[in-house]
Amino acid sequence: MNQSHDPNDDELRDRLLEQALREVLHKETPPDLSGRILSVLDHDQVVLSGTDQHVAKPKTRRFRLSLTEFAVASVIVGLLFALLLPALHAPRKAALRMQAQQRIRQRGMADHQRLPSPYYLHDDVGYLPEGALPFAENVLPDRTRPGQNGDRYERSLDSPFCFVRESPLSTFSIDVDTASYANVRRFLVQDGQLPPAEAVRIEELINYFDYHYEVPGDEVPFAAQLEVAECPWYSRHQLVRIGLQGRTINPQKSPPCNLVFLLDVSGSMDSPDKLPLLKRGMKLLVQQLRDEDRVAIVVYASSEGLALRSTPGTERSAILAALENLQAGGSTAGGAGIELAYRIAQENFVPHGVNRVLLCTDGDFNVGVTDTTALEQLVAQRAKAGVFLSVLGFGRGNLNDAMMEEISNKGNGNYFYIDGITEAHKVLVQQVHGTLVTIAKDVKIQVEFNPATVSAYRLIGYENRVLAAEDFNDDKKDAGEIGAGHSVTALYEIIPVMTDHEMPVVDPLKYQPDRLTAESDLSRQELLTLKIRYKEPEADESKRLVFPLSDSGTSFEQASTDFQFAAAVASFGMLLRHSSYKGNATYESTLEMAAAAKGPDEQGYRAELLDLIRRAQLLTQDPSSAQ
Amino acid sequence: MKTATADWRSEMADLVRAHQAGIWRYLRFLGCTSAEAEDLAQETFLTAWRDGFEVRSSEATAAYLRAVARNRLLMLRRKEQSAPIWVDLDVAESVWAEVAAEDGLDDYLAALRACLKRLSERVRRAVEMQYRDEASRDEIAAALALTAAGVKTMLRRARTILRDCVMRRLEQ
Numbered sequence: 001m002n003q004s005h006d007p008n009d010d011e012l013r014d015r016l017l018e019q020a021l022r023e024v025l026h027k028e029t030p031p032d033l034s035g036r037i038l039s040v041l042d043h044d045q046v047v048l049s050g051t052d053q054h055v056a057k058p059k060t061r062r063f064r065l066s067l068t069e070f071a072v073a074s075v076i077v078g079l080l081f082a083l084l085l086p087a088l089h090a091p092r093k094a095a096l097r098m099q100a101q102q103r104i105r106q107r108g109m110a111d112h113q114r115l116p117s118p119y120y121l122h123d124d125v126g127y128l129p130e131g132a133l134p135f136a137e138n139v140l141p142d143r144t145r146p147g148q149n150g151d152r153y154e155r156s157l158d159s160p161f162c163f164v165r166e167s168p169l170s171t172f173s174i175d176v177d178t179a180s181y182a183n184v185r186r187f188l189v190q191d192g193q194l195p196p197a198e199a200v201r202i203e204e205l206i207n208y209f210d211y212h213y214e215v216p217g218d219e220v221p222f223a224a225q226l227e228v229a230e231c232p233w234y235s236r237h238q239l240v241r242i243g244l245q246g247r248t249i250n251p252q253k254s255p256p257c258n259l260v261f262l263l264d265v266s267g268s269m270d271s272p273d274k275l276p277l278l279k280r281g282m283k284l285l286v287q288q289l290r291d292e293d294r295v296a297i298v299v300y301a302s303s304e305g306l307a308l309r310s311t312p313g314t315e316r317s318a319i320l321a322a323l324e325n326l327q328a329g330g331s332t333a334g335g336a337g338i339e340l341a342y343r344i345a346q347e348n349f350v351p352h353g354v355n356r357v358l359l360c361t362d363g364d365f366n367v368g369v370t371d372t373t374a375l376e377q378l379v380a381q382r383a384k385a386g387v388f389l390s391v392l393g394f395g396r397g398n399l400n401d402a403m404m405e406e407i408s409n410k411g412n413g414n415y416f417y418i419d420g421i422t423e424a425h426k427v428l429v430q431q432v433h434g435t436l437v438t439i440a441k442d443v444k445i446q447v448e449f450n451p452a453t454v455s456a457y458r459l460i461g462y463e464n465r466v467l468a469a470e471d472f473n474d475d476k477k478d479a480g481e482i483g484a485g486h487s488v489t490a491l492y493e494i495i496p497v498m499t500d501h502e503m504p505v506v507d508p509l510k511y512q513p514d515r516l517t518a519e520s521d522l523s524r525q526e527l528l529t530l531k532i533r534y535k536e537p538e539a540d541e542s543k544r545l546v547f548p549l550s551d552s553g554t555s556f557e558q559a560s561t562d563f564q565f566a567a568a569v570a571s572f573g574m575l576l577r578h579s580s581y582k583g584n585a586t587y588e589s590t591l592e593m594a595a596a597a598k599g600p601d602e603q604g605y606r607a608e609l610l611d612l613i614r615r616a617q618l619l620t621q622d623p624s625s626a627q
Numbered sequence: 628m629k630t631a632t633a634d635w636r637s638e639m640a641d642l643v644r645a646h647q648a649g650i651w652r653y654l655r656f657l658g659c660t661s662a663e664a665e666d667l668a669q670e671t672f673l674t675a676w677r678d679g680f681e682v683r684s685s686e687a688t689a690a691y692l693r694a695v696a697r698n699r700l701l702m703l704r705r706k707e708q709s710a711p712i713w714v715d716l717d718v719a720e721s722v723w724a725e726v727a728a729e730d731g732l733d734d735y736l737a738a739l740r741a742c743l744k745r746l747s748e749r750v751r752r753a754v755e756m757q758y759r760d761e762a763s764r765d766e767i768a769a770a771l772a773l774t775a776a777g778v779k780t781m782l783r784r785a786r787t788i789l790r791d792c793v794m795r796r797l798e799q
Contacts, residue, residue: 008718012656016722017790018758019655020732020739025759028655030648031665034640037672041639 158579159463161456161495164449169469171446172462173479174244176434176486177405179393179417180204184576185608186396186419188615195576199401202573203461206489209569209605211562213245213487221440222246222482224530226549229559231493232567232593233574233583239556240457240492240549241563242447242530246439248485254437256292257354258310262341263326264361265299270328273419274362274395279323281392281424286320288432289313296344297322300337310348338378345387352538354436355387356413361404362395379411380478386538388412388438388481392427405464412441412481434483440534442479442542445490446472448529453551456495458581460570472533475542482534491570493581494527496551525550564597565606572613587617642682643672646689649731650696653723657700658714667703671696686729693720726797734797742792750785757782 022028162170180201187195216223222244231237261282269275289295290313297308308322341357349355379389389411391404401417408415414435416427427435444467449457459466471477482488532545556564571590574582591613598606650671654664675695682688697716726735743751753771756762762770768778 008715009722012714012719012722013790014786016656016726016735017739017786017793019652020736020793021743021754021758021789023652024736024740024743025755027759027761028661030651031668033647033651033665033669033672034643037643037669038636038640040669040673041636041676 157463158574158577158581159459159466161458161493163456164451164454167469168449168451169446169472170449170457170459170492171444171467171469171472172459172490173465173467174443174445174482174488174490175203175462175465175480176207176482176488177201177204177408177415178208179401179405179415181208182417182419182423183393183401185612186417188612188619190419191396192615192619194616194619197577200573200576201461201463202570202577203465203490205573206461206491206566206569207487209565209609211243211487211489211566213243213562215245216247218247220247220545221534221536222532224532224545224547226530226547227554227560227563228494228527228549228551229554229563230556231583232556232564232589233571233585234493235556236495237583238494238496238551239563239567240494240527241566242445242490242492243562244443244445244482244488244532246434246482246484246486246488249433249437249439251433254433254484255353256290256294256350257356257436258294258345258348258350259354259436260296260298260310260341260345260357262337262357262359263297263299263307264359265326265328267328269362269394271395275326275328277418277421277424278360278392278394279326280421281418281428282323283320284425285428285432286316286323288429289316289319294348294350295319296341296348297326298337298341298344299326306340306344310344338375342378342382342387345382346385349386354438356436357382357387357389357411358392359389359407360392360394362393376407376410379407383410383412390435391415393417409480410478412438414481414483431483431485434486437484438481438537439484441481441537442475442477443482443488443532443534444472444477444479444542446531446533447492448531449494450526450528451497453497453525453527454494455497458493460491460493460581461573462490472531475535475540489566491566527551561597561599564593565599568594568597569609572609572616576616587613587620591617638682639672639676642676642680642688645685646692646731647672648733649689649727650692652727652732653693654696654700656714656723657697657716657719659700663703667696667699670699674699684729689729689731690724693723726794735793738793738796739789741796742789745792746785746788750781753778753781754785754789 023030180199181204183199184195184205187193187199213225214223225241225243225245227241227243228238231239263275263278265275269278286295293313294310295308295313296306296310299305299307307326308319311319311322338357338359341359345355345357383389389408390413391408391411393401393404393415394417405415416423416435418424418427446469447457465480467477467479527549530547530549532547533542534545535542556567559567568590571582571585571593572587573579575585575587575590591610594606594610594613598610601607647668650668651664654667655661659667671692675692680691683691697720726732743754746754749771753767756767756770764775764778767773768775771778771781773781
């Protein structure tokens, strides 16, 4: 390297290194300013209608106070710009915008939904799709920080309303993860604070609950149930619920399991809510093992090691003893932990059985593969070879939420967050078959809206699962998995055609073929058609199911209690995310809605939600606790 | 009106997202406190936008924003009349442009992260204590059973190793 001998230069290079070290060691991180900047510009109303020229309007008062001189200068520059250059400037701007719009249309809504906060920009994870375009409404609060303690979340923006005439297809991958709910619960109950908006994934909140959907027959892996009623937070809109229910399996007949636990036993796991909780959870699981099941344990810390060779269910005491011996210690330097885990899974591979690595950790995946992309590739490649990966997250302080979700997706698995023994029981006992036995993979949903009845729609949640329309029929495109007995619920808020006048005005499209008017009455009644693609767990080719839905004009009160409850959960999620689409939803109205729809609630999960809403309500009222 | 708004918003959000971390880091590098860097970075984007800034290549955009940021800093210091800028701005700009022309230091940080892993456990501990935990030299000395002077030497050598390692990686 060619270092200069200028003392200044040398000192500055040292300074740069020290600054970089502080950032790499998480002592400081760049803030996210996009919300603040956009909201200042909103107040400024920098945009003139029509031609979209930028003109420097007088600044907000706050800004002017600190920058008087520059305000004058930039007003002059801006005016000169506006006066002298519009002829040159406007066409170029217009061209840039058209390109951007073009990109949005071409890609459907696939990429530009993600607006990660810059805390991740320094990360080597590819959070930022190339040329990504964020959508209009930045709904997150101005200053969201990563947890003060280093937990990492990914920001995603709420999906906006889409015009049916412009993009009649909405496509997304299913997601049965529930980690976000457990995480939110932990924030509200154990930490006594509101969760950061980006930790709230509405679809995971909704999917935490059981909605008693009808169980499908034998010929298909799942059944779909559609329902539509008035939207509780905006009565002129309607809410469409899509419910998928996975086939349940007889525990006796479930395929044999070959499980390899990959456990993080680094020093940071030495806390009651981490390794000890993990051990208790695993003991619950071990108690249900059958003779034909096998379990192995690989640990990683300073070095990786095999804590338990692959052991059949007949030797339960050996498994329990190995669990007992696990201790946390050492730094997470990692060896070839994940490769060892996959090798053991491969060596004990059960054809037509459940072959799965379960990664249990409180944070970083320093598990032997050097960079994240390589790790994702490894996971995706092994999933193709039949060994799936699930992730169980523990504790707080170092939680890499975004990464855990990402990697479990790549591994055809799910991501759970275990915040206590009850959740461990839910994931590892009650729903163990759903956790372990995949009944369909790469499940994609595509909804075609009828422009004759629906003018616009908005998918609630699933922001980071949105696919481009053409991905639906592309079998190479990875999507979500559904486990035995799992159900998936998705909600759309739709604007029926009659309230068209409230939408922003767009010129009528000239080249849209108006086939529908010519067609039958059927097209006047149907709201949408739901199409589902899925693959059998070991298949490479997808199958397709189709369900239409008509509007029955149901009021919210007439809707099923499950529908009402799901709507309450969605509205709770929107409140926690400070969503600009929350309409007139408040914690009070949400509480009322959820209470009315609680139903029998044998396991008490729904009652727990009521408690969480109350807590969030109190925390919101008390300004000292709001972050 | 609303749809037009969406357009410039997404352009602006693009710009901010791509460059905010880099500008903030640059301002820190020029000696701003974290809070100052935050305010000045915000002003930088607002100024650039209000001046009818056009997105060019990523490198040109980054350089333009750095120039605006530098001017904002100079104006702030002039107004304060108290805190001089001790950094030689020209040298600072050339150092920065060499290692982080357009990526806002991302590559440098990635390289540093990799290089840190290659330090021996003991040296890394010292580096972490110094830069993450802000431990005093005596505390580090106590933890590693060294003299304070030994810690100083160790850290100086660590910095040299890291700088060389990072530059080597960046050149590759």
